[in-house]
Amino acid sequence: MQLSVRRSQLVGNALAIGHLPATRACKNQAIRAVLSSDGQAADSKGVGLRGKLKKVVLAYSGGLDTSVIVPWLKENYGCEVVCFTADVGQGIKELDGLEQKAKASGASQLVVKDLTEEFVKDYIFPCLRAGAIYERKYLLGTSMARPVIAKAMVDVAAEVGADAVAHGCTGKGNDQAITWTVRFELTFFSLNPELKVVAPWREWEIQGREDAIEYAKKHNVPVPVTKKSIYSRDRNLWHLSHEGDILEDPANEPKKDMYMMSVDPEDAPDQPEYIEIGIESGLPVSLNGKPLSPATLLSELNTIGGKHGIGRIDMVENRLVGMKSRGVYETPGGTILFAAVQELESLTLDRESIQVKDSLALKYAEMVYAGRWFDPLKESMDAFMEKLTEKTTGSVTLKLYKGSVSVTGRKSPNSLYRQDISSFEGSEIYNQADAAGFIRLYGLPMRVRAMLEKAAMDGGAEGSQQPHLILAHKLFLLTHTDVQDIEKVQLKSEVLDSIKSDGMAPLYETLTASSVLELDQSLLDSMRATNEEELKKLDEKIADAEENLGESEVREAHLAKALYFVRISDKATIKQGDFLLNRIQKLSRVIDL
Numbered sequence: 356m357q358l359s360v361r362r363s364q365l366v367g368n369a370l371a372i373g374h375l376p377a378t379r380a381c382k383n384q385a386i387r388a389v390l391s392s393d394g395q396a397a398d399s400k401g402v403g404l405r406g407k408l409k410k411v412v413l414a415y416s417g418g419l420d421t422s423v424i425v426p427w428l429k430e431n432y433g434c435e436v437v438c439f440t441a442d443v444g445q446g447i448k449e450l451d452g453l454e455q456k457a458k459a460s461g462a463s464q465l466v467v468k469d470l471t472e473e474f475v476k477d478y479i480f481p482c483l484r485a486g487a488i489y490e491r492k493y494l495l496g497t498s499m500a501r502p503v504i505a506k507a508m509v510d511v512a513a514e515v516g517a518d519a520v521a522h523g524c525t526g527k528g529n530d531q532a533i534t535w536t537v538r539f540e541l542t543f544f545s546l547n548p549e550l551k552v553v554a555p556w557r558e559w560e561i562q563g564r565e566d567a568i569e570y571a572k573k574h575n576v577p578v579p580v581t582k583k584s585i586y587s588r589d590r591n592l593w594h595l596s597h598e599g600d601i602l603e604d605p606a607n608e609p610k611k612d613m614y615m616m617s618v619d620p621e622d623a624p625d626q627p628e629y630i631e632i633g634i635e636s637g638l639p640v641s642l643n644g645k646p647l648s649p650a651t652l653l654s655e656l657n658t659i660g661g662k663h664g665i666g667r668i669d670m671v672e673n674r675l676v677g678m679k680s681r682g683v684y685e686t687p688g689g690t691i692l693f694a695a696v697q698e699l700e701s702l703t704l705d706r707e708s709i710q711v712k713d714s715l716a717l718k719y720a721e722m723v724y725a726g727r728w729f730d731p732l733k734e735s736m737d738a739f740m741e742k743l744t745e746k747t748t749g750s751v752t753l754k755l756y757k758g759s760v761s762v763t764g765r766k767s768p769n770s771l772y773r774q775d776i777s778s779f780e781g782s783e784i785y786n787q788a789d790a791a792g793f794i795r796l797y798g799l800p801m802r803v804r805a806m807l808e809k810a811a812m813d814g815g816a817e818g819s820q821q822p823h824l825i826l827a828h829k830l831f832l833l834t835h836t837d838v839q840d841i842e843k844v845q846l847k848s849e850v851l852d853s854i855k856s857d858g859m860a861p862l863y864e865t866l867t868a869s870s871v872l873e874l875d876q877s878l879l880d881s882m883r884a885t886n887e888e889e890l891k892k893l894d895e896k897i898a899d900a901e902e903n904l905g906e907s908e909v910r911e912a913h914l915a916k917a918l919y920f921v922r923i924s925d926k927a928t929i930k931q932g933d934f935l936l937n938r939i940q941k942l943s944r945v946i947d948l
Contacts, residue, residue, distance in 0.1 A: 406431075406432060407432065407433050407434075408428075408432040408433070408434040408518055408519045408551065408553075409434060409435070409516075409517070409518045409519075410434055410435045410436075410437060410515060410516060410517040410518060410519070411428050411432065411434045411435070411436050411437070411517060411518075411519045411520065411521050411553060412437045412438075412439050412466075412508050412511050412512045412515065412517045412519070412520045412521070413425065413428065413436055413437070413438050413439060413462070413520075413521045413522070413523070414439055414440075414441075414504065414508060414520075414521070414522040414523060414539075415438035415439055415440050415457060415462070415465070415523075416440065416523070417440075417453050417456045417457070419564065419567050419568070419571070419578065420523045420567065421438075421523040422456060422460045422571065422576055422577070422578075423460075423561070423567045423570050423571050423574075423576060424521065424523050424555050425438070425457070425460035425461045425462050425576070426460060426461045426570075426574040426576055427555055427559060427570070428521060428553065428555070429461055430574075431558075432519075432553070434519070435463050436461060436462045436463065437462065437463060437464050437465075437466060437511070437515050437517060438457040438462040438464070438465045438466070439465075439466045439467075439468075439507070439508055439511050440453065440465065440466070440467045440468075441467075441468050441470050441503075441504045441507055441508075442467070442468065442469045442470060442471060443470050443471060443474045443500050443503060443504065443591040443592060444471045444474065444475075444590075444591050444592025444593070444650065444653075444654070445590040445591050445592075446590060450467065453465060453467075456577065459576065459577050460576045460577070461574075461576070464515075466511050466515070468507050468511075470503055470504070470507055471592055471650040472648060472649060472650045473503060474499070474500065474503045474591065474592065474593075474650070475592060475593075475649035475650045475653050476649045476650075477503070478499045478500075478502065478503050478728075479499055479592075479593050479649070479653070479689075480638050480639075480649060481737055481740070482494075482495055482499055482719070482720075482723060483638070483639075483689075483692055483693065483696055484637040484638060484696070484740050484741070484744055485712075485715070485716050485719045485720075485736065485737070485740045486693075486696075486697060486712060486713065486716040486719075487716050487719045487720035487723055488693075488716065488720055489672065489720040489721065489723075489724045490670070490672050490673065492668050492670045492672075492684075493668070493670060493672055493682075493684065493720075493724075494593070494594065494668075494684070494686045494689045494690070494693065495720060495723050495724060496589070496591060496593045496594030496595075496596060496684065496686060496689070497535070497589045497591075497594075497596055498538065498723050498724045498726070499593065499723060500589075500591045500593070501535065501538035501539055501542070501726065502538065502542045502726070502728035502729070504539075505538070505539045505540075505542035505543055505546075506542055506546060508520050508522075508543075509542070509543060509546045509547050509550065512547070512550060513547070517550075518550070518551060519550060519551035519552065519553055520543060520550055520551075520552055520553070521552070521553040521554070521555065522536070522539050522554060523555065523556070524536045524539065524554065524556060533674075533675060533676055534674050534675040534676070534726075536554060537675055537725065537726045538725075538726030538728075539726075540552055540554075540726075541726040541727060541728075541729075542726070542728060542729060545728075545729035545730075546729065585599065585600040586598065586599050586600055586602070586613065587599040590615075592650060592653055592654065592657070593653065593686060593688070593689050594616075594666075594684050594685060594686040594689060595615055595616045595684070595685045596682055596683070596684050596685075597609070597613055597614075597682065597683040597684075597685075598680065598681070598682050598683075602681050602682070602683060603681065604681075605671055605681045609669065609683050613683070614667070614685060615685070616657065616661045616666075616685040616687055617660070617661040617664050617665065617666060617667055617685050617687050618661065618662060618663075618664050619664060620663075620664030620667075620757045620758030620759075621664075621757070622664070623662065623663045623664040623756070623757045623758065624662070624663065624757075627754045627755060627756035628659065628662075628663060628754070628755045628756070629752060629753070629754055629755075629763065630642065630643055630659065630691075630752070630753055630755065631643050631644065631750050631751070631752045631753075632691070632692065632695035632750060632751050632753065633646075633749075633750045634695065634696060634699050634747060634748060634749060634750065634751065635748050636741075636744060636745050636746075636747060636748060637696060637700075637740070637741070637743075637744030637745070637747040638696075639652055639692055639695065639696065640652075642655055642656065653688045653689075653692070654688070655688075656687065656688030656691050656692065657687050657688040659687075659688075659691075659755065660687025660688050660690065660691050660755065661685075661687040663687075663755040663756060663757065663758065664757060664758040665687045665690050665691060665755055665758060665759075665760055666684075666685055666686040666687035666688070666689065666690035666691070667683070667684075667685055667758065668683065668684045668685075668686065669681075669682075669683045670682060670683075670684070675724070675725055675726075690760060691753060691755070691760055694751075694753060694760045694762065695751040695753060695762075696747070696751075698751045698762045698765050699747055699749050699750075699751050699765055699767060700712075700744070700747055701765070702749065702765055702766075702767045702769075702770040702771060702772055703744075703746050703747045703748070703749070703767050703769050703770060703771060704743070704744075704747070704771075705771060708743060712740070712743060715736055715739070715740075718732075718736070719733065719736050719740075746769040747767070747769070748767060748768065748769060749765065749766050749767025749768065749769070749770070750765070750766055750767075751764070751765045752764035752765070796835075799828075799832060799835075800832075800842070802828075826850065826853050829846050829849055829850050829853075830850060830866075830871075832846055833846045833847065833850060833871060834871065847871075847872060850866075850872070851872060854866075854882075855878070855882075857922050857923060857924075858882045858885045858886055858889075858922075858923055859882070859922075859923045859924045860879060860882035860883045860885075860886050860923060861923060861924055861925040861926065861927070861928075862923070862924035863878070863879055863882060864879060867879075886923055889919060890916070890919065893912070893915055893916040893919060894916070896912045896915070897909070897912040897913060897916065899912075900912040
């Protein structure tokens with residue numbers, strides 16, 4: 356009987372294929388610890404070379420590496436092997452015969468899941484809404500695909516009663532393999548920490564393609580006859596990546612025939628194409644007024660964007676463990692969607708919201724790149740992004756032309772842009788005369804900073820008068836409603852330092868009474884004691900001058916006391932001391948005569 360496998364007609368449902376007719380695997384079955392030991396495969400009863408596992412779910416592509424892993428798992432772990440294949444839009448052209456390959460390699464069954472809608476809706480769109488771009492260019496195509504595949508493997512493991520999962524990430528231990536492995540295994544750990552994880556490339560002695568072919572022949576595994584690509588590629592509905600060969604030298608220009616999703620911009624149509632993207636709550640929902648499912652929308656944009664040479668990126672990125680890697684990415688539909696969503700946000704988000712969102716997007720992208728999709732911090736940022744963009748609804752019109760995406764129009768019912776306010780024409784709402792007051796207040800911190808710098812440079816008697824003027828400005832800012840709280844904390848500290856330095860007990864008492872500063876009774880008592888001691892000394896000098904010295908010395912002694920009242924900001928005493936100033940003035944006239 357001819358056996359074949361077909362894609363599930365219901366997105367996310369699996370077809371479990373074995374010796375019996377295909378049956379649908381349970382959808383959304385809860386992840387559970389596998390405690391039963393009723394293994395079904397006859398060849399899983401023995402103990403393998405590296406221990407014993409009951410049943411392993413293997414991420415399977417049908418290529419040489421994963422075909423060889425099947426007998427290797429059985430030989431080394433004495434287990435039944437269930438092969439799993441996920442469709443995330445990588446362009447699976449022919450699934451017929453995949454089951455035969457898996458079984459010929461020793462697998463008991465093959466499970467296939469169509470994850471394209473789930474991939475776009477639950478993984479790509481959250482990254483799009485967050486504005487997640489890794490190192491200024493990379494739109495995270497491979498990084499987003501790994502967790503959805505790994506999650507499906509965990510689900511299948513629960514459905515078939517497996518106690519382990521395995522993946523075929525290869526690369527001879529290079530940084531690419533480590534990065535891909537981390538993304539898989541962090542998801543396994545997050546969703547079911549009791550599942551054992553087997554990564555054959557970390558354990559086996561197979562060093563390359565020739566070793567794998569020899570192992571396959573020894574174990575009667577059909578060797579897939581395919582032309583080995585000179586590039587290392589990873590493809591899904593969001594993007595296509597290219598690495599290796601001449602790309603390993605960052606000075607080399609990619610070959611024209613390397614690209615597969617997009618035409619050369621030079622060969623793109625000579626006429627631009629205009630499209631309209633409809634967006635609801637930060638997520639795209641329609642193309643040219645036609646509502647589409649997430650995967651269908653992205654697929655159509657890939658076709659349109661690829662035709663115009665949109666979305667080619669050539670970059671050198673920092674991989675997870677720090678090594679640099681050169682890669683070329685094709686993301687036609689994704690590039691269009693990023694341009695549309697970010698442009699609509701310019702209408703619906705205020706300045707502070709955009710700034711905070713952009714700063715969080717960097718951390719969000721870093722976490723996705725590192726495989727931390729199910730991390731609580733990343734999930735919390737998802738909640739923030741969803742709330743922040745709930746009013747980002749409207750449409751954006753784009754012009755596609757020879758590799759470029761240009762915004763030609765945007766509109767939203769929640770737009771913060773008001774033509775009647777923003778217009779350069781006259782307006783009753785905005786008075787041009789208001790600008791003077793705004794500029795004066797807005798520039799206060801710069802003016803104060805300039806005064807501080809001038810005081811430091813001037814020095815001398817003139818400069819010595821500046822600190823009190825500066826203190827007055829600081830007190831003004833401290834009580835001003837437009838100054839931010841974090842600035843006021845610094846201002847309070849600076850004001851208190853000035854008060855302590857000059858022993859300004861009267862000023863300190865006034866400021867604490869009005870709750871500008873917090874009262875430190877010991878500090879106040881200390882400054883009062885210092886003031887009393889200093890005034891006592893000044894009174895003694897005045898008495899000595901009046902008894903033993905001339906008018907000039909008497910004037911200087913009284914002036915010193917008056918200046919001390921000014922220094923400690925004793926405003927009440929100064930007001931009550933007009934007689935002192937009158938006497939000083941009389942003494943001055945006598946001396947002048």
